[in-house]
Amino acid sequence: MSGERRPAITASGVCKSFGEHPVLDHVDLSVAAGTIFGLLGPNGAGKTTVVRILSTLIEADSGDVHVAGHDVRRAPDAVRGQIGVTGQFSALDELLTGEENLRLMADLHHLERDAGRERVAELVGRFDLADAIGRPVSTYSGGMRRRLDLAMTLVGSPSVIFLDEPTTGLDPRSRRTVWGIIEELVADGVTIFLTTQYLDEADQLADRVAVLDRGRIVAEGSTDELKRRIPGGHVRLEFSTFDALQAAAELLDGAACDEDKLVLRLPTDGSMPSLRRLLDRLDDARVDVEQFSVRTPDLDDVFLALTGHPVQPEGVAVP
Amino acid sequence: MTAVSYTLTDSATLLRRNLRRLRRYPSMTLMLVGMPIVFLLLFVYAFGGQLSHGLGALPDGQTGRAAYLDFVAPGILLVTVAAAVQGTAIVVAMDMTGGIIDRFRTMAIARAAVLTGHVLASLVQIVLSCAVVLGVAVALGFRPTAGLLGWLAAAGMILLFALALVWLATALGLAAKSVESASNTPMFLALLPFLGSGFVPPASMPVGLRQFAEYQPFTPMTDTVRGLLIGSGIGSHAIAAAAWSVGIGLASYLWATHLYRHRRPR
Numbered sequence: 001m002s003g004e005r006r007p008a009i010t011a012s013g014v015c016k017s018f019g020e021h022p023v024l025d026h027v028d029l030s031v032a033a034g035t036i037f038g039l040l041g042p043n044g045a046g047k048t049t050v051v052r053i054l055s056t057l058i059e060a061d062s063g064d065v066h067v068a069g070h071d072v073r074r075a076p077d078a079v080r081g082q083i084g085v086t087g088q089f090s091a092l093d094e095l096l097t098g099e100e101n102l103r104l105m106a107d108l109h110h111l112e113r114d115a116g117r118e119r120v121a122e123l124v125g126r127f128d129l130a131d132a133i134g135r136p137v138s139t140y141s142g143g144m145r146r147r148l149d150l151a152m153t154l155v156g157s158p159s160v161i162f163l164d165e166p167t168t169g170l171d172p173r174s175r176r177t178v179w180g181i182i183e184e185l186v187a188d189g190v191t192i193f194l195t196t197q198y199l200d201e202a203d204q205l206a207d208r209v210a211v212l213d214r215g216r217i218v219a220e221g222s223t224d225e226l227k228r229r230i231p232g233g234h235v236r237l238e239f240s241t242f243d244a245l246q247a248a249a250e251l252l253d254g255a256a257c258d259e260d261k262l263v264l265r266l267p268t269d270g271s272m273p274s275l276r277r278l279l280d281r282l283d284d285a286r287v288d289v290e291q292f293s294v295r296t297p298d299l300d301d302v303f304l305a306l307t308g309h310p311v312q313p314e315g316v317a318v319p
Numbered sequence: 320m321t322a323v324s325y326t327l328t329d330s331a332t333l334l335r336r337n338l339r340r341l342r343r344y345p346s347m348t349l350m351l352v353g354m355p356i357v358f359l360l361l362f363v364y365a366f367g368g369q370l371s372h373g374l375g376a377l378p379d380g381q382t383g384r385a386a387y388l389d390f391v392a393p394g395i396l397l398v399t400v401a402a403a404v405q406g407t408a409i410v411v412a413m414d415m416t417g418g419i420i421d422r423f424r425t426m427a428i429a430r431a432a433v434l435t436g437h438v439l440a441s442l443v444q445i446v447l448s449c450a451v452v453l454g455v456a457v458a459l460g461f462r463p464t465a466g467l468l469g470w471l472a473a474a475g476m477i478l479l480f481a482l483a484l485v486w487l488a489t490a491l492g493l494a495a496k497s498v499e500s501a502s503n504t505p506m507f508l509a510l511l512p513f514l515g516s517g518f519v520p521p522a523s524m525p526v527g528l529r530q531f532a533e534y535q536p537f538t539p540m541t542d543t544v545r546g547l548l549i550g551s552g553i554g555s556h557a558i559a560a561a562a563w564s565v566g567i568g569l570a571s572y573l574w575a576t577h578l579y580r581h582r583r584p585r
Contacts, residue, residue: 055425056424056425057421057424057425077427078427080425080426080427081427083425084425085421085422085425087418087421087422089418089421090418091418091419091421091422092418092419093336093340093417093419094417095339095340095343095344096336096339096340096343100336100339104332104336107328107332108329108332108333108423108426108428109426110325110328136343152422153422156426
C-alpha cells in the first residue's frame with residue numbers, strides 16, 4: 001500500500017443531464033482511502049446523482065470515474081464487488097424479517113453458510129438489533145430501519161461505503177448512533193463518502209468536505225480550511241447599560257454597535273492572545289460587560305459566503 | 320465459481336426470497352387462485368347445463384353438464400395461468416418501486432438473477448395453483464382420458480405457455496410506473512380465454528369475433544391441452560400453440576431484460 005493518500009474515489013469532469021435539465025456540471029472529486037468525505041449541499045444540488053454515478057446505478061454523460069481502483073463505466077461489477085451503498089430511501093425487503101434480510105445479503109455475497117451466519121450475528125450485535133431481528137421489517141421504527149440498512153450494506157465487508165443522507169429524518173438520538181457507527185467504520189480503514197444537508201454533520205464527521213451547489217463544486221477542503229476562508233468570526237459583548245455600551249464602543253475600533261440590544265460585535269480571529277488583549281483593555285477601562293461570547297464561523301457561514309444564498313430549509317424545492 | 324454457477328446460485332437465492340415473500344403475502348395468491356375456481360363453479364353449475372347443448376357429443380362419451388365440465392376444465396387451467404401472471408406483474412412492480420432493487424443493482428449479483436428469481440417463483444406458484452384448480456375440477460367430476468404421456472405433454476404445454484406469459488407479465492411489471500398500474504395492465508390476459516375456445520366453440524361466435532377467437536394464442540393452446548387430456552383431437556394446434564408461446568416468451572424476455580438494464584433509479 002502506498003499509504004493513506006491513495007485515492008479510493010476519483011471523479012473528473014463528470015457531467016450529467018436529465019433531458020434538458022443539467023444536474024451535474026464538470027464535477028471533480030478525489031477521496032483518499034480510509035477517510036470520510038462529506039458532500040454538502042441543499043436539496044436538489046445534485047448530491048444523490050453524484051452518489052448514483054459513483055455507485056454504478058447510473059452512467060455519467062461524460063467524465064471519468066474510478067472507485068476502488070476500477071473504472072465504473074468499464075468494470076461496474078468490479079466496483080460493485082468493493083462498495084456498499086445506503087441510499088436515501090430504505091433498501092430493505094419489507095416482507096422479510098431483519099435476519100432474513102441480512103441472510104439474503106450474505107447469500108448474495110456468496111458467503112459460506114457458517115461464515116454468513118457468523119457475519120450476520122456479528123452485525124446484529126454491533127447494530128443493537130437483537131430484539132427485533134425476528135420481526136418483519138415493516139414493524140421497525142425509522143432508527144431501526146436505518147441501522148438494519150447500514151448493517152446490510154456491511155455484510156459484504158465493502159472497502160468503500162456510500163451513505164446518501166444517512167441521518168435525514170432521524171431523531172437526535174438515532175442520529176448520534178449513526179454517527180458513532182460511521183466513526184467506527186472509518187477506524188477500521190473503510191473509505192466513506194457521505195452526503196448531507198446538515199452542516200454540523202459534515203463538521204462532526206468529515207475529514208474533507210466539498211460543497212455542491214446547483215451541480216457544481218463551489219469549494220473543497222477540510223472543514224477548518226473552509227472556515228478559515230470565511231469571514232464571520234466575532235466576539236459578542238452584551239452590556240447592561242447604555243453608558244457601558246458607549247464606553248466600550250469608544251474604546252474598541254471597528255465594533256458594530258446595536259444600541260437597541262446593547263450589543264457590540266467585534267471581528268476576531270478567535271486566538272487566545274487577541275481575546276486576552278481585548279479583555280485586558282475592557283478591564284483597564286473598567287467597562288462592565290454583562291455577557292461575553294465568541295462565535296467562530298460554522299459551515300452555515302461557509303455556505304452563505306460561497307454560494308451567496310443560505311442553505312434552504314428542508315422541503316423547499318430548488319428550481 | 321464461474322459466471323454460470325454464480326447466475327444459478329444468485330437465481331436460487333432470489334427464488335427462495337420471492338417464495339418467502341409470496342408466503343408472507345398469501346392474500347394475493349389466494350385471490351388469484353380463487354378466481355378460476357369461481358369461474359369453474361359458475362360455468363359448470365350456472366351455465367353448463369345450457370351451454371352443453373351446443374357442444375355435441377364429446378369423444379369421451381360424456382353428455383350434458385358432465386360433458387361441459389370436460390370441455391371447460393382445460394380452458395379453466397389456462398385462466399389459472401392468466402390470473403396468476405397478474406400477480407407476477409404486481410410483485411415485480413412492488414420490487415421495482417421499492418428501495419431494495421437499487422441495493423441489488425449496486426451489488427455484484429449475476430445480471431440475470433433478479434428477473435429469473437421472479438420468473439421461477441411465479442412458475443412455482445402457477446404449478447401449485449394449477450394443481451389446486453385441477454384437484455377441484457376432478458372433485459367435481461372431471462375425468463380426463465389421457466395416459467401418462469398425454470398428461471406429461473399437457474403439463475409441458477401449460478408450463479411453456481406459463482413461461483411465456485410470466486415473462487410478458489414481468490415486462491409489464493417493469494414498464495409500470497406504479498404497483499396500481501401493474502395490477503391493471505395484464506388484465507386483458509384474463510379476458511382472452513373467454514374470447515377464444517375456452518368456454519364455447521368459436522364457431523358459435525359472430526363474424527369478426529370468431530376470427531379473432533380462432534387466431535389468438537389462447538385458442539390453439541386451449542385446443543391442444545383439451546385434445547391431450549380428453550382426446551378431442553389436436554390437429555395443427557400444438558404447433559401453433561408452441562409457436563405462439565416461444566414467440567411471446569422470447570419477445571417478452573428481450574423486452575423485460577431491456578427494461579431492467581435501462582431502468583432509471585427512482
